[in-house]
Amino acid sequence: MIEIIDLHKSFDSQKVLNGVNLKIADKEVITIMGKSGCGKSVLIKHIIGLLMPDRGSVLIDGVDITRLDLKELDKMREKLGVLFQGGALFDSLTVYGNVAFPLSEKTKLSKSGIQDRVIQALEDVGLKGMEKKYPAELSGGMKKRVALARALITEPSIVLFDEPTTGLDPIITSSIHVLIKTTHEKYGYTGVVISHEVPEIFEITDRVAMLHNGVIVEVGIPEEIQNSSNPAVRQFITGSHEGPIEV
């Protein structure tokens, strides 16, 4: 379970998070939506421990990660898989090298054991046979799928998706959504998805949270969010340029 309590973060004089509170249950998939630059990625970076808050806590399985030392934090990070916005694949490694990387560095699995897992992970994301390609030779959608395979290779209990479909066409976007759904069913992880893809994202998520002005203004199942009377939520869902969200 992930619990975010009264999280505050500023960069110089700019307040980004202004008291975020959110509980994420085990094995649920929650989507955090909000306008670009509202602090969604900053929030996810607090869950990974890449950023430390000015005030507040992030509890993962009851442990406040903002109070851990580097060694304890690394131990906690082993529970996480992260799909970064641009994929964050290592340019110098092949697809195989990228997906195998967490296993070869963090486990004592044999070469053949790693190979079996990597082949399976690539098959799961529909990229079997692409092992020898380099990231530069892949399309945007393929990069995201390789990144997803890498995020899932260690079978983490929590997977964070930072805008997994940004910059992709609707067909590839839909295929990534299907992949999130199928891999969630297969691995049973807790998923936190940052996405703007409304209403498509509602089909794969258990709950949706809306981040606005540095706080979570509404949380609920997709139907509740779609019928919400909150002006910010309504404006975001309808894509209107008039409302409390400043363009």
Place this chain on the structure above:
Amino acid sequence: MERLLKIIGSWTLSRLRTMGHMFLFLANSLYFIFVPPFKFNLLLRQIRFFGNKSMLVILLTGSFTGMVLALQLFYILRKFGSEALLGPGIALSLTRELGPVLSALMVTGRAGSALTAEIGMMRISEQIDALTAMALNPIRYLIVPNIVAAIIVFPLLTAIFDVIGIYGGYMVGVKILGISSGTYFSLMEDYVDMEDIMVGLYKSLSFGLIVSWVCCYKGFYTGYGAEGVSKSTTEAVVMSSILILVWDYFLGSILL
């Protein structure tokens, strides 16, 4: 006046903060050099990176430095009737001073800038964040292999620079200006001591540390986007070059 003092104070504090940050980065990197697990494959790759990127430029600048030294020294020495000292003059200039300094400046321009750009690109494309998120220390994976590789490679490239420079001097001094080959090399044996070679070695070792430290730091903490990486790369080359020359003076004063 008060406003001016505020600006100066704020600038000084900002510089001190950056310096402190840089020294902490260095201390952290040096610590992980001695803490296992050691990444030998990454070290070999970075040795190849520095060597491969810089070899041609070292060969070219080394040979022409030796050649121009021969021309200028011959002109000066002839005034005193001491042309025979051309060989030792070239060898001493190269081993003690020009070899380490010029090769360090060349490697900074060639491999150091590429290093900053590469690490900077890794930062802005979130590859460094990805390493951290995998519970893998980016200092150990990215910085330590580069620092150790530079400390190994800089003296080797300096040695190549010196040898090529001496040969370049030989080509001009002996083949063009007519000094005898025996004089060129035998007096070199008499005048160049092991101590002179060690001065060059100490310098190149410390330049390797300075260049890799500055270039890695600037890449690791690069700004946003392509502009940020471009700015960091320029800053890394300028700062490394200045530090090389400043440190050369201080080390030269101590080792003289």
